[in-house]
Amino acid sequence: MIRVLLVDDQHLIRAGLRMLCDAQPDLSVVGEADNGRDAVTLAARLLPDVVVMDLRMPGVDGITATSRILAGRPATRIVVLTTFGDDDHLYPALAAGACGFLLKDAPPADLLDGIRRAAGGDSPFSQEVLRRLVRRAVDAQAGTPRAVPGLTTREQEVLDLVAEGLSNLEIAERLHIGVTTVKTHITSLMAKTDSPNRVRLALFARGA
Numbered sequence: 001m002i003r004v005l006l007v008d009d010q011h012l013i014r015a016g017l018r019m020l021c022d023a024q025p026d027l028s029v030v031g032e033a034d035n036g037r038d039a040v041t042l043a044a045r046l047l048p049d050v051v052v053m054d055l056r057m058p059g060v061d062g063i064t065a066t067s068r069i070l071a072g073r074p075a076t077r078i079v080v081l082t083t084f085g086d087d088d089h090l091y092p093a094l095a096a097g098a099c100g101f102l103l104k105d106a107p108p109a110d111l112l113d114g115i116r117r118a119a120g121g122d123s124p125f126s127q128e129v130l131r132r133l134v135r136r137a138v139d140a141q142a143g144t145p146r147a148v149p150g151l152t153t154r155e156q157e158v159l160d161l162v163a164e165g166l167s168n169l170e171i172a173e174r175l176h177i178g179v180t181t182v183k184t185h186i187t188s189l190m191a192k193t194d195s196p197n198r199v200r201l202a203l204f205a206r207g208a
Contacts, residue, residue: 002119005048006032007039007065008081009057013104017052017081020108027115036060036068043069043076049119052111053098055082055089063096070097077118081111090129100124123197127167133199148205150192158185162198163205 004021006029008014014032021027030046033039037060043051051069055062066078079100080093090101102114103126114124125133148159154175161171168186172179186198195201 001028002026002050002115003028003030003046003048004115005030005039005042005046005051007034007036007051007057007062008054009034010054013054017111020112021115024112027112036062036065039065040068040072044072047073049077050115051076051078052081052115053078055080055084055093063092066093066096066098077121079114079118079124087132090133101129102126103128121196123199125198130198131165131167148193151189155185155189155192158182159189159201159205162186162189163202165202 004027006014006017006021008017011034014034018029018032021029030048031042033042035057039051039053039062040060042048051066053062053066057065060068062080062082066080069076069078074097077100078098079102080089080098081102081104082089083104093101100114100118100123102111102124106114106126110126117124148156151159154177157175158171161174166174168179168182171182175182186201189195190197190201193201193204195204
């Protein structure tokens, strides 16, 4: 069972998230907080596996709360859930230790998947945010995608397109394969290259 702590200053948001999580057999909401200060206290007392963290809250904000929670319990996985996907919110949150960054307009299935992936050690990002991260990382690296020994021809093709910053749907359309097939190839690529997330996979492809 994945223990989840919900942190958001809007009661309706927390109520909706609780209903969504409570309907899942593998998720258990162990607590709620409407500000960062209480989130830090509850995280220390309730020991959640995953904290779903808003950023803009009165008093102690989500970025500060993230840093404080991880200082006391580094194993906690914190997924930001926010309306604001700009760099001014994204990079400070990642610097504070958040493992994922999702937008509030994401489909419910994506949020649930993000919580599960975070609990499993992955780094869930909304597609828009992930694309920006990958492209910025790729732009910072010189050269062209490298050939990697041990990959199938299709895996190499997928890797090259990941390095270009393409989304799963764009890769599927480019290669004329299904999105599920693309996800399978990316999972295999991450395992073969020891890349914990898509950004690191793109950097690996560029020789970083």
